[in-house]
Amino acid sequence: MPQGLVARTSAPAPARWAVRIVVLTAFAVTVWIYGPRATEVLAAKFGQAAQQSPLVDLDRVGFVGRPDWVDRPLLLAICRDLGPWLQDEVPILDAAAGSALRDGLCGVPWVRDVRLERVFPDRFSLQLDLRRPVLGVRANDGRPLCLIDRDGVALPWVDTPLPAVWLYREGGPGTLRFELGKPIAEARALAAAAIAIEWREEMVPLVSGCPALLEVDTTNLGERWMRGRGYPEVRVKLRREDGAPVIFAYDRPVDSPMPRVPVATKAAVLGKVLGKHPGLRGLIAGDLRLQNRWADYLQPRDPGVPDPDGAWTTLEVDAPGRPR
Secondary structure (H helix, E strand, O other), X not given: OEEEEEEEOOOOOHHHHHHHHHHHHHHHHHHHHHHHHHHHHHHHHHOHHHHOOOXXXXXXXXXXXXXXXXXXXXXXXXXXXXHHHOXXXXXXXXXXXXXXXXXXXXXXXXXXXXXXXXXOOOEEEEEEEEOOEEEEEEEOOOOEEEEEEOOOEEEOOOOOOOOEEEEOOOOOOOOOOOOOOOEOOOHHHXXXXXXXXXXXXXXXXXXXXXXXXXXXXXXXHHHOOOOOOOOOOEEXXXXXXXOOEEEEEEEOOOOOOOOOOOHHHHHHHHHHHHHHOHXXXXXXXXXXXXXXXXXXXOEOOOOOOOOOOOOOOOOOEOOOOOEO
């Protein structure tokens, strides 16, 4: 969703009025003759006059709208990163300065694209197409690394409510290599981002009182650790009413060539679980893939319910609440 910004100048000095009248009159004529290319044609015609045209004060920026997903921490982070490009003054008809401003803003990791329009006599209207973060990436020791959007582009870390993926590495903590503003190459993070989007856009609308998604666990992506029904490629952790995590077997990755359980089936199962355990009260684990036998796989099991396949007898959780 585009994000609108407006930069306004202070009132121009009296000496500039003559230039302004000439420039604006010429602009009206040029629009009629040259259409959308009016600004470029006008700048080329007037040369020095373009440099003396009314100044846009880039320090005076006001937000005229923002997407509802941009909370205060994200807004502050985005403003901080836009700041270096929103300073000084530039003549409104200086095509080179306008292009440099647009290119600079496009280089900010949060920004996918920029539309710059001149609002005569002395303003720019900037519409920023922002990248929406969908997932937080953490190292296996808990260190925050970056946020990523639906394209897997790395964004600066911000403490904002988002599900997380923890990237475990064999033989030590390891470090995910990434460049802000560029797609990351970690398959587990990309798979987790796709699941986070699926959850937000498809699961949440189908489940009344849907619990918050805390984490997407793609440790077993490609069945690299365990093979079989009991331990899927993707698990999710949902927030219990007391804030504790509940682990659910979820599915294969979104782009898997293998068959997946329909989202509607998983949503129906979660709805049944919430009907039996409101707010996930008392649960530590379950399986969203089982349309008929979902209750048999809830943990802890009800008294008298046998272990359905001997696979999940216990589930250990370490101190920070992460499964072992």
